Amino acid sequence: MKIRTVLRLAWQGLAGLWRTRFLGTAAFTTIVLALMVMGIFLVFLANLSHLAQGLEERVQLRVFLADGLSPEAMAKVGEQIRTLPEVERATFVSRSEALERLKRQFAGREEVFELVEENPLPDSYVVQPAPGTDWAKLSRALEQIEGVERATYGEEIVRRALLFLRMTTAATLAAAAFLAVAITFIIMNVIRLTVYARRREIEIMRLVGASDSYIHFPFLCEGFFLGFCGALLAALGVDRAYLWLSEQMSRSIPFLPLLGRDAFWLQAMSALIGLGALMGVVGSYLSVKRFLRA
Amino acid sequence: MIQFHKVSKVYPNGALALLKVDLHIPPVDFVFLVGPSGAGKSTLMKLIIRQELPSEGQVVVNGKNVARLRKSEIPLLRRKVGVIFQDFKLLPDRTVWENVAFALEVAEVSPREIRKRVPAILQLVGLEHKASALPGELSGGEQQRVSLARAVVHNPLVLLADEPTGNLDPATSLEIMELLERINLRGTTVVMATHNREIVDRMKKRVVALEGGRVVRDEQKGRYGR
Numbered sequence: 446m447k448i449r450t451v452l453r454l455a456w457q458g459l460a461g462l463w464r465t466r467f468l469g470t471a472a473f474t475t476i477v478l479a480l481m482v483m484g485i486f487l488v489f490l491a492n493l494s495h496l497a498q499g500l501e502e503r504v505q506l507r508v509f510l511a512d513g514l515s516p517e518a519m520a521k522v523g524e525q526i527r528t529l530p531e532v533e534r535a536t537f538v539s540r541s542e543a544l545e546r547l548k549r550q551f552a553g554r555e556e557v558f559e560l561v562e563e564n565p566l567p568d569s570y571v572v573q574p575a576p577g578t579d580w581a582k583l584s585r586a587l588e589q590i591e592g593v594e595r596a597t598y599g600e601e602i603v604r605r606a607l608l609f610l611r612m613t614t615a616a617t618l619a620a621a622a623f624l625a626v627a628i629t630f631i632i633m634n635v636i637r638l639t640v641y642a643r644r645r646e647i648e649i650m651r652l653v654g655a656s657d658s659y660i661h662f663p664f665l666c667e668g669f670f671l672g673f674c675g676a677l678l679a680a681l682g683v684d685r686a687y688l689w690l691s692e693q694m695s696r697s698i699p700f701l702p703l704l705g706r707d708a709f710w711l712q713a714m715s716a717l718i719g720l721g722a723l724m725g726v727v728g729s730y731l732s733v734k735r736f737l738r739a
Numbered sequence: 740m741i742q743f744h745k746v747s748k749v750y751p752n753g754a755l756a757l758l759k760v761d762l763h764i765p766p767v768d769f770v771f772l773v774g775p776s777g778a779g780k781s782t783l784m785k786l787i788i789r790q791e792l793p794s795e796g797q798v799v800v801n802g803k804n805v806a807r808l809r810k811s812e813i814p815l816l817r818r819k820v821g822v823i824f825q826d827f828k829l830l831p832d833r834t835v836w837e838n839v840a841f842a843l844e845v846a847e848v849s850p851r852e853i854r855k856r857v858p859a860i861l862q863l864v865g866l867e868h869k870a871s872a873l874p875g876e877l878s879g880g881e882q883q884r885v886s887l888a889r890a891v892v893h894n895p896l897v898l899l900a901d902e903p904t905g906n907l908d909p910a911t912s913l914e915i916m917e918l919l920e921r922i923n924l925r926g927t928t929v930v931m932a933t934h935n936r937e938i939v940d941r942m943k944k945r946v947v948a949l950e951g952g953r954v955v956r957d958e959q960k961g962r963y964g965r
Contacts, residue, residue, distance in 0.1 A: 450847050649828055652788070653889065654818035655845035656811065 446658065454659070458666030461639040472635045473675060479628045480679035484717045486621040488687055490614060491709050497610040504580060506572040506598045508535075508587050519568055522592040526570055531583045534573040540566045567594065625724060632671055632728030636664050640736045647736070657737060664729045672725020676718040684714070740766040740897065740928050741787060746796035748782050748952075756782035758952040759796070764930065766896070769923045771939045772932040773963055774949035780932035783949070784899045787930070788820050789813050801896055818846055820897045821890030821927075825905035827882045829874040835861065836870040839888045846893065856892055864888045864918060880911030884918065891922055898922060900931040904938060912938060936963040
């Protein structure tokens with residue numbers, strides 16, 4: 446298609462929007478709101494993934510050593526631990542240090558320790574695994590080292606927390622996909638209105654030899670404008686809402702910080718606008734295709 | 740130019756429109772299709788511009804089996820075959836000039852070429868003075884002339900006319916027939932479906948009569964009835 450034709454047809458697409466502006470406004474508002482919900486989902490997903498990543502990074506393995514090891518033997522175990530490729534860092538924690546830490550955690554209730562005559566805690570290493578490590582596998586490998594009694598990473602809690610995060614992510618993705626289909630349908634129906642308004646013109650276009658792409662193009666532009674502008678407005682709305690929510694959360698639940706707007710914002714909002722535009726184009730394509738086939 | 744080889748057409752609802760039609764229309768022929776409503780005249784035309792596909796047999800236009808055309812080739816076929824209708828099918832919100840130019844615009848003809856061709860074709864149909872009028876401001880005959888101008892602005896090989904005089908008075912109908920004859924003399928094959936006995940008898944052209952989807956008569960310099 447020549448550039449001149451493309452521009453003319455794009456202009457016709459805009460004119461089509463203007464022609465159906467009254468019915469279109471209601472539909473457009475719905476599109477903006479639905480895209481806002483979609484934007485919130487996107488942001489929520491990004492935060493979930495951030496949370497999961499944070500959790501994974503924070504997982505440390507505790508390697509408890511067998512009783513009665515000499516300092517040399519303990520140091521040797523440490524060396525062996527550090528040679529494993531999945532280990533990023535391993536720090537020795539002596540049994541007395543461990544008891545001190547425990548006492549600090551129980552500050553104010555030291556009487557608990559009066560019941561204990563002897564320090565029951567073993568010497569241990571705190572192991573920081575490399576990102577993406579299979580903790581269960583690493584823990585088994587660590588337990589193979591001579592002098593290691595047990596290696597643990599709070600399996601059950603970590604497993605449950607990650608499962609919860611994954612399920613929430615999957616549910617959000619499913620809801621977002623459902624929403625995307627719904628938005629595409631709304632756009633299909635808006636375009637159907639303009640297709641209907643121009644049905645005579647389309648009939649004549651086909652009779653005088655217009656190609657399908659020539660007939661499609663103004664409607665594709667119209668769908669694109671709807672989706673793009675809707676998503677742009679929705680992005681602005683989500684931006685304001687997120688700013689407000691971040692402030693509220695940093696005040697009331699400071700230990701659960703939301704991602705900063707700069708970290709992923711551009712990506713999330715571009716994704717939202719891109720998705721909006723794509724849904725617009727797909728919706729209008731399906732609408733016109735259905736009409737041309739009929 | 741146009742060949743039908745044992746063409747049958749049955750619509751999805753089971754209605755039989757054409758049955759084993761054999762027809763050959765050479766270039767620059769002028770053919771009247773006559774017959775009662777539902778005889779298959781319009782279906783025959785729809786098959787020529789591939790608005791419908793035959794259920795059986797072959798329709799060949801300008802050497803090409805239209806059923807085998809790729810999707811992208813259909814618009815090219817339709818630029819070679821102009822069509823006019825009883826109800827004119829004009830765009831009411833566009834001027835005469837714009838209605839005619841529309842056929843060239845969709846074919847992406849350059850604006851310069853459009854500015855050259857539209858006045859020439861309006862002159863051919865005698866409407867150069869009405870170029871900026873809207874269809875609603877024209878008489879039926881004038882509207883049909885606009886429709887005719889739009890159909891032939893591509894210089895088509897074939898012009899299909901589906902009851903073009905159906906909505907016109909006898910005098911205006913004759914004017915349209917004169918135009919069709921002139922277009923035919925310029926080298927365009929004309930196929931016209933009509934119920935207008937007077938015109939068919941007067942023009943003394945080839946007459947193909949259809950009944951129940953079959954060709955029951957095909958005669959040169961024929962008449963409307965036997």
